[in-house]
Each structure stands twice: as C-alpha cells, then as structure tokens.
Amino acid sequence: MSFVARLQADLDQFRRDGVYKRLNYLASPQAPRVKMEGRGEVMILSSNNYLGLCNVPEVIEAGKQALDAYGAGTGSVRFICGTFTIHRDLEQALAGFVGCESSLTYVSCWNANEGLCPTLLGEQDIVISDQLNHASIIDSIRLAKTITQCRTAVYKHSDMADLEEKLAAAKDARLKLVFTDGIFSMEGDIAKLPEIVALARKYDAVVAVDDSHATGVLGKTGRGTAEHYGMLGQVDLITSTLGKALGGAAGGFTAGPAALTDYLTQRSRPQLFSNALPPTVAGSALAAVRYVEQHPELVTRLHQNARSFRDQLRELGFKPLPGDTPIVPVILGETAKAIQMSDLLLEERVFVTGFGYPVVPQGHARVRCQLSAAHTNDDLEFALRAFKKVGTKLGLI
Numbered sequence: 225m226s227f228v229a230r231l232q233a234d235l236d237q238f239r240r241d242g243v244y245k246r247l248n249y250l251a252s253p254q255a256p257r258v259k260m261e262g263r264g265e266v267m268i269l270s271s272n273n274y275l276g277l278c279n280v281p282e283v284i285e286a287g288k289q290a291l292d293a294y295g296a297g298t299g300s301v302r303f304i305c306g307t308f309t310i311h312r313d314l315e316q317a318l319a320g321f322v323g324c325e326s327s328l329t330y331v332s333c334w335n336a337n338e339g340l341c342p343t344l345l346g347e348q349d350i351v352i353s354d355q356l357n358h359a360s361i362i363d364s365i366r367l368a369k370t371i372t373q374c375r376t377a378v379y380k381h382s383d384m385a386d387l388e389e390k391l392a393a394a395k396d397a398r399l400k401l402v403f404t405d406g407i408f409s410m411e412g413d414i415a416k417l418p419e420i421v422a423l424a425r426k427y428d429a430v431v432a433v434d435d436s437h438a439t440g441v442l443g444k445t446g447r448g449t450a451e452h453y454g455m456l457g458q459v460d461l462i463t464s465t466l467g468k469a470l471g472g473a474a475g476g477f478t479a480g481p482a483a484l485t486d487y488l489t490q491r492s493r494p495q496l497f498s499n500a501l502p503p504t505v506a507g508s509a510l511a512a513v514r515y516v517e518q519h520p521e522l523v524t525r526l527h528q529n530a531r532s533f534r535d536q537l538r539e540l541g542f543k544p545l546p547g548d549t550p551i552v553p554v555i556l557g558e559t560a561k562a563i564q565m566s567d568l569l570l571e572e573r574v575f576v577t578g579f580g581y582p583v584v585p586q587g588h589a590r591v592r593c594q595l596s597a598a599h600t601n602d603d604l605e606f607a608l609r610a611f612k613k614v615g616t617k618l619g620l621i
C-alpha cells in the first residue's frame with residue numbers, strides 16, 4: 225500500500241470509529257457569538273477565550289502597533305538577533321502577573337513545556353507527574369527520559385498519598401521535580417497545590433505548575449492557581465500559555481527565579497533553535513496582561529458565569545462534574561454519544577466539542593463546556609435552552 229493510501233485507510237477508519245475530527249471554520253473573531261461557515265451565527269461554549277480578550281479593541285490595537293514598531297517578525301532565534309524590547313517588556317509583565325521573579329516566552333506553552341524537562345533533568349534526577357497532566361507535559365517528560373536518561377514516575381490523579389510514596393522512593397535523586405497542571409483541562413478540577421507544595425518541601429523537591437487554563441482564570445485577580453490558594457510566590461516554577469485567557473493568539477512562557485529563565489535562555493532547545501514570538505503577538509499579550517490587571521471585574525464575571533451555568537445545568541437534570549472552574553464537563557459515557565450530543569447542540573447553534581477515547585478514558589466521553597466572562601445572561605440562557613432540548617431528545621434528562 226502506498227504511503228498516501230495508508231494514510232487514507234487510517235482516516236477512513238477514524239470516520240468509521242466516529243473519532244474523525246471535523247474542523248468548523250469561523251469567519252469572525254473569537255467571541256461568544258461567531259459566524260460559522262455554513263451555519264450562520266453560532267454561540268461558542270467551547271473556547272479558552274476565558275476573559276473575552278481575543279476581540280478586545282485594546283488587545284487588537286496593541287498588536288497592530290507592535291507590527292508597525294517592530295515589523296513582521298524577528299527573522300532569527302533569540303540569542304542571534306531575534307529579541308525585541310517588547311519581548312523583555314512582556315516577560316517582565318508576565319513574571320509580575322504570576323508572582324515570579326522572571327519569565328521567558330516561547331512560541332507556545334507546548335514549546336515552554338517541551339523546553340523544560342529535557343533542559344533541567346539529568347541522569348541523577350527524577351520528574352514525578354500527575355496522571356492527568358496535559359499532553360505537552362507528558363511529551364516533555366518522554367523527551368527528557370530519552371535524551372537524558374532521567375528517571376520518571378507518575379502519581380495517581382491528585383492522590384497525595386501516591387505522590388508522597390513516589391517522592392519517598394526518589395529520596396536519592398538530585399533534582400526531584402513534581403509537575404502538575406494547575407487546572408486539569410479535561411476534568412476542570414484544580415491541583416491540590418497546598419498539599420503538593422508541603423510534600424515538596426518535606427522531600428526537598430521542586431514544584432512546576434502548568435497554569436495554562438488557570439492564568440487569567442483562577443484567583444480573585446486571575447493570577448492563577450497560586451492566587452486561588454493564597455500562595456502567590458510559593459510555586460517554584462510556572463508554565464502557561466498566552467493562547468487562552470491572555471488574548472488567545474499563541475505563545476507561552478516559563479516563569480520562576482531569574483537563574484531558571486537565564487538557564488533556559490542558554491540551554492533550552494526551543495529557545496536556541498526556533499524564533500521568538502512575533503511582535504504582534506507579544507504586543508497583544510502585553511496589552512492583555514495590563515487589561516486583566518485593570519479589569520479584575522472580568523475575572524469575577526467569569527467565576528459568576530461558571531457557577532451559574534453549572535448550577536443551571538444541574539437544575540435541568542444534567543450531572544456536570546463538580547468544580548470551581550469555568551471548565552464544565554458533562555459526562556455522557558460512550559464516545560459516539562458525546563459526538564452525537566455535540567452535533568445536535570451545533571444544530572441548535574451552540575458549539576461545544578465532544579471528547580472521547582483516547583483523549584479521555586474509555587466510557588468517560590463528554591462534552592466540555594467552557595465559560596467566558598464575555599458570555600451574557602442571554603448567551604447562557606440560549607445555551608441552556610439548547611441543552612434542555614438536546615438532553616430531552618437523547619433521554620439524558
């Protein structure tokens with residue numbers, strides 16, 4: 225079978241298995257209501273645009289100004305001649321926002337994570353990772369293990385007894401790095417940071433938190449998981465994205481002590497061999513950080529929307545996973561059911577993605593709702609009417 229024929233056969237199998245991902249094309253900016261090609265106006269309940277900043281005039285304007293001031297791009301990697309002053313301004317703002325001394329941006333949080341483990345860990349070291357961590361952390365660990373022969377361990381999701389067991393077993397390791405998501409993207413639950421940090425102190429370990437879904441989201445002023453627990457400044461190392469609450473364009477960063485970001489600048493391969501953020505993105509992200517700092521009411525509104533939507537889903541008879549975050553998963557069981565629900569909701573002009581195996585465990589397929597501060601009460605009512613109609617049709621409520 226030819227190369228292309230084999231790919232085609234696999235793609236056909238994805239379709240037969242009901243796991244083929246169809247892309248929906250948007251013809252307007254990311255917002256609570258968008259123009260979806262072939263469908264007209266659709267409500268978005270499936271985006272990481274948590275604070276609605278993707279389409280805020282100040283964020284867009286800052287991107288345009290950066291384009292005028294710095295041109296299209298760096299034309300080079302950072303250390304050769306690819307760093308603009310706006311990168312430094314953004315990195316200072318991000319560090320201050322998440323409560324760290326310093327930060328270093330990457331073209332994505334995927335890159336930030338990928339650049340972390342293989343750079344920090346060596347043969348005498350171990351990384352201990354939550355079972356439900358994001359794919360980018362998992363791949364970073366796999367890469368580190370292959371390149372550096374570091375040790376790895378996985379603890380059961382948010383199971384502190386298991387984490388302690390893994391830490392105790394790793395006593396002899398030089399660096400013990402505990403890596404966790406801040407908010408777990410498929411469950412919408414929050415890492416038990418106080419316990420994780422306490423265990424890390426007990427066993428002389430370093431804590432890394434990927435706050436991609438928590439930056440701009442958790443805590444009274446959106447500074448993330450640490451602020452949520454009143455622990456700003458107590459996390460050793462934070463990675464996060466600029467592609468969700470902070471303007472939603474792209475980009476990521478690693479924050480921590482200045483020595484860490486300096487070391488990553490010297491040694492992390494995505495820094496050494498790949499261009500820096502485009503100035504437009506850096507400009508928009510910097511404006512987004514400032515916007516969140518000036519508008520904490522957006523974070524309050526996001527929390528209210530999440531609470532209200534979860535409560536109302538429950539009143540309709542759905543069983544969303546309990547939680548305090550704007551990620552509200554409704555578990556449906558089989559993958560086909562989640563995809564059917566997502567399709568039927570789209571017919572009602574509400575866009576919510578269905579997730580099935582292998583993204584989530586077999587039998588735990590779900591539609592994952594994500595709330596935004598930009599959703600109005602009308603938007604939420606519109607979505608809930610659609611959930612009621614589709615839920616009744618499928619015999620779920």
Ligand SMILES: Cc1ncc(COP(=O)(O)O)c(C=O)c1O
Nearest residue numbers: 332333334358409436465467476
């Ligand atoms: C927890 C987590 N980490 C990292 C990423 C990757 O972020 P980026 O889009 O900036 O590569 C995501 C994106 O989905 C995520 O949810």
